[in-house]
Amino acid sequence: MDITVAIDAMGGDHGPHVTVPAALDALKRDDNINIVLVGLTEAIEAELKAHKAKVGPRLRIHHASEVVTMDESPQSAMKNKKDSSMRVAINLVKSGEANACVSAGNTGALMATARFVLKTLPGIDRPAIAATLPTQHGVVYMLDLGANADCTPEHLLQFAIMGAMLVSCVEHKERPSVGLLNIGSEDIKGNEVVKQAGELLRASHLNFYGNVEGNDIYKGTTDLIVCDGFVGNVALKTSEGLAQMMSRFLTQEFKRNWFTKLMALCAMPVLKAFKRRVDPRRYNGASFLGLRGIVVKSHGGADRIAFDNAIQSAVAESRSGVLRRITEQLEIEHIKPPSASFDLDGTTVTQEAPA
Amino acid sequence: MDITVAIDAMGGDHGPHVTVPAALDALKRDDNINIVLVGLTEAIEAELKAHKAKVGPRLRIHHASEVVTMDESPQSAMKNKKDSSMRVAINLVKSGEANACVSAGNTGALMATARFVLKTLPGIDRPAIAATLPTQHGVVYMLDLGANADCTPEHLLQFAIMGAMLVSCVEHKERPSVGLLNIGSEDIKGNEVVKQAGELLRASHLNFYGNVEGNDIYKGTTDLIVCDGFVGNVALKTSEGLAQMMSRFLTQEFKRNWFTKLMALCAMPVLKAFKRRVDPRRYNGASFLGLRGIVVKSHGGADRIAFDNAIQSAVAESRSGVLRRITEQLEIEHIKPPSASFDLDGTTVTQEAPA
Known part of the structure; x- marks a missing residue:
């Protein structure tokens, strides 16, 4: 199965200078993946050009006009940056356009946004x-x-x-x-x-x-x-x-x-x-488990090799069918879904049925 | 000021094979300390003989007939081993015959015994x-x-x-x-x-x-x-x-x-x-702080050099006047002594006034 990974190209200490070449490495290594680079089109294109690379059927750019900074509070990122590369990359997982999302952006904002957009698995x-x-x-x-x-x-x-x-x-x-x-x-x-x-x-x-x-x-x-x-x-x-x-x-x-x-x-x-x-760098790429979608967090200071490892983790997790297995095991353990709505940052959100 | 250290000679994985030579090293290095080796007289004397050493004004043996094993529960040590080398060494601190006690024995038993015998400082x-x-x-x-x-x-x-x-x-x-x-x-x-x-x-x-x-x-x-x-x-x-x-x-x-x-x-x-x-080994020797006496715990697997370091810690702490300083600082912070009695292993113990 072909896997599509949405990459928050602007995230991390180095932004596109690291995320773009790492994405090119990943595409070269694995013929069965596609990548969507999410962020400021101009910055991403400049970086692609620097590596003599172009967009194509396996690599495309999805524009997002804002960037969540490394020290921004989750609240600020959620409220004020609805078109951030981080959020748009997660949206692509939610809509099914991508199987997984990888970001080196700030952990608090990424977790809060992923949880808000994707919701937790029933029982988690x-x-x-x-x-x-x-x-x-x-x-x-x-x-x-x-x-x-x-x-x-x-x-x-x-x-x-x-x-x-x-x-x-x-x-x-x-x-x-x-x-x-x-x-x-x-x-x-x-x-x-x-x-x-x-x-x-x-x-x-x-x-x-x-x-x-x-x-x-x-x-x-x-x-x-x-x-x-x-x-x-x-x-x-x-x-x-x-x-x-x-x-x-x-x-x-x-x-x-x-x-x-x-x-x-x-x-x-x-x-x-x-x-x-x-x-x-070999161990870079942490999984946010318990969401209705795959989100992998790279270390903020990751270099090209480390970020590529995070992409590999996202691909492996996408191929593994882990979300279905978690849901099945929760049923075996008789763990019931939590109440139908939950509270996130003061807003009551009604949970949807699992996809 | 001369410092007297009571050593639980039987404690640790190696007992007197480590504690006795380490004590001899400590005596050689520091002219202003005395050591009391607590434990089975015969075993300690054999070890002294092996190192061509003898008891004297600065080194004496205090017999204790029992030994707390490394995997013994604190409850068992407290109830059944009232003449253990560990407990007798702590008793010597309580009675003022020693300024500090050092043991490589099991942590749980040492803490429970030290707390029972010495009591906590007022406010702790x-x-x-x-x-x-x-x-x-x-x-x-x-x-x-x-x-x-x-x-x-x-x-x-x-x-x-x-x-x-x-x-x-x-x-x-x-x-x-x-x-x-x-x-x-x-x-x-x-x-x-x-x-x-x-x-x-x-x-x-x-x-x-x-x-x-x-x-x-x-x-x-x-x-x-x-x-x-x-x-x-x-x-x-x-x-x-x-x-x-x-x-x-x-x-x-x-x-x-x-x-x-x-x-x-x-x-x-x-x-x-x-x-x-x-x-x-250079960092061996943990202090049990908050008691009305100085107790230093050595790693159970300590060798001669490591155990000697634990003895040095006990000597430094004894010379430092730390117990008085803790009491003074608790007063500055307006921390009142706890209630007059506390419960240890089911027995209500009435706290004595600080020494």
């Missing part, structure tokens, strides 16, 4: 942010990474269902193991929300491994790790900070004097191989 | 675990690292006061900066508890920097970072896991073939310097 209270992290043996999926700072046990169960179906569909694992992030392996450990979430998970039809601890993330103890958005975000950013510090220390030690610089030169191939293995 | 609801972590510029203190999974905003304020006084006394910083661990820098970010804790901290007399994020830990943005024990424990263990994975990847890359092994040999001095910089 709140969307969550899921991403992959490297482990000693491969990768682990983890959610929520920051969308929901306060969670109930029921939210954590919903995250587990969504995450498990994502791993199942994208990684083709029949029954992925699910770990609950905690501060000890015994059932009685943790805060009240996590203890109750453990009970819900034990009673579910998921392949629940039990509690895991922070060090289990990189050990790869389970295929999926579930936590609230506060803890997930802290774990993710702590990891970023530690990796940066360790890289910096290593560089400093190799640059200490002419002798150590010579050592660095000798060890270069090995250091490069090491860097490739922990390169965060 | 719950003790917290504080430790130092390396940063790009030096060290950062962080608490709570796992004692309290569910916290109120008031608890976080108490942690901030205790931590700030520890940094002030041990690092001789007049007004250490205090960061509140959160998932965004703006005041409106975070979960409900953290938002309210932010308000309390802004209203306090501490040098409150504001919110910090996970990556700020290793950036060294502030002198102290405050969080609940769930988040702190996850951040700490996630760091352990990532550091282990990165070290393992580096080793694997250098061991890939004969060529890379040669590279490793060349780069050895640099790699060793790097390893020294991130050596977790």
Whole structure:
């Protein structure tokens, strides 16, 4: 099946300078995808020209006159920028013109807009942010990474269902193991929300491994790790900070004097191989799970390679049929759709039936 | 002032094989400390003999007939092991025979016993675990690292006061900066508890920097970072896991073939310097803050060097006068002592007046 990806071409720290060449790379690699570049036509055309590329049957431009800035509040983006590249790209998913949307724009605005335009899946209270992290043996999926700072046990169960179906569909694992992030392996450990979430998970039809601890993330103890958005975000950013510090220390030690610089030169191939293995660009592209459409968030500072990885994630998710699988699993777990209307930024929105 | 440290000689994965030689190292380095080794006399004497050492005016043995195992529940340790090396070492702090106690025994049992025997300082609801972590510029203190999974905003304020006084006394910083661990820098970010804790901290007399994020830990943005024990424990263990994975990847890359092994040999001095910089043994020794006495917890798997570092932490804390400073700061912040009695494991304990 051909997949069409709508790209918020203006999003991120570098806008079209990164999104356009990354889109061209993606088109070159995969013959079965089409791309719609959404944003200021002039800026996108200039970037295409710089790469000697043109629009065609597989690549088109969809004009959007506004840009959501990186520090803009979700409220301002929603109210004042109805023709932003971010919103128009999401609209294309809603209308069915695109299978997925990718944006490196600001997380809060993207989540609020995606939730407002696409709505949540029936049975899901709140969307969550899921991403992959490297482990000693491969990768682990983890959610929520920051969308929901306060969670109930029921939210954590919903995250587990969504995450498990994502791993199942994208990684083709029949029954992925699910770990609950905690501060000890015994059932009685943790805060009240996590203890109750453990009970819900034990009673579910998921392949629940039990509690895991922070060090289990990189050990790869389970295929999926579930936590609230506060803890997930802290774990993710702590990891970023530690990796940066360790890289910096290593560089400093190799640059200490002419002798150590010579050592660095000798060890270069090995250091490069090491860097490739922990390169965060390989893990760029977080899924907003729980929406009635596929939205992938790239890191704001992503370069061409990293943004291309986010496009690949969106394509893989589109091909996987994960939205249907989540809906089916929610039914298996007897999770009923939430009340027919919900409140977003003060406006009561009536939910539509699932597409 | 001479400092006397009571050491739970039987605690940790290695017991006297580690605690006794580490104690001998500490005595050699610092002429103004005395050590009491608490535990099974025979086992301690055998270890002293193996190191050609003897008891004397600065080193004595205090017999304790029982040992708390590493996986024993706090309840079992408290009820059934009243003559354990852990408990007797804490008793020596209570009676004033020692200024501080160091144990590598199990965290839950040590915290429960220390709290039961020593009681909390007036105004402190719950003790917290504080430790130092390396940063790009030096060290950062962080608490709570796992004692309290569910916290109120008031608890976080108490942690901030205790931590700030520890940094002030041990690092001789007049007004250490205090960061509140959160998932965004703006005041409106975070979960409900953290938002309210932010308000309390802004209203306090501490040098409150504001919110910090996970990556700020290793950036060294502030002198102290405050969080609940769930988040702190996850951040700490996630760091352990990532550091282990990165070290393992580096080793694997250098061991890939004969060529890379040669590279490793060349780069050895640099790699060793790097390893020294991130050596977790240098940061071993977590303080149980908020008790009416000084208790330092060593990592269970600590070796001689790591355990010696924990002893050094206990000595520095004893010399610093931190307990008095915490009490004074609580008064400045108008934090009243809690109700006269508290409940521990089903037994109502009447609090005594502070020593």
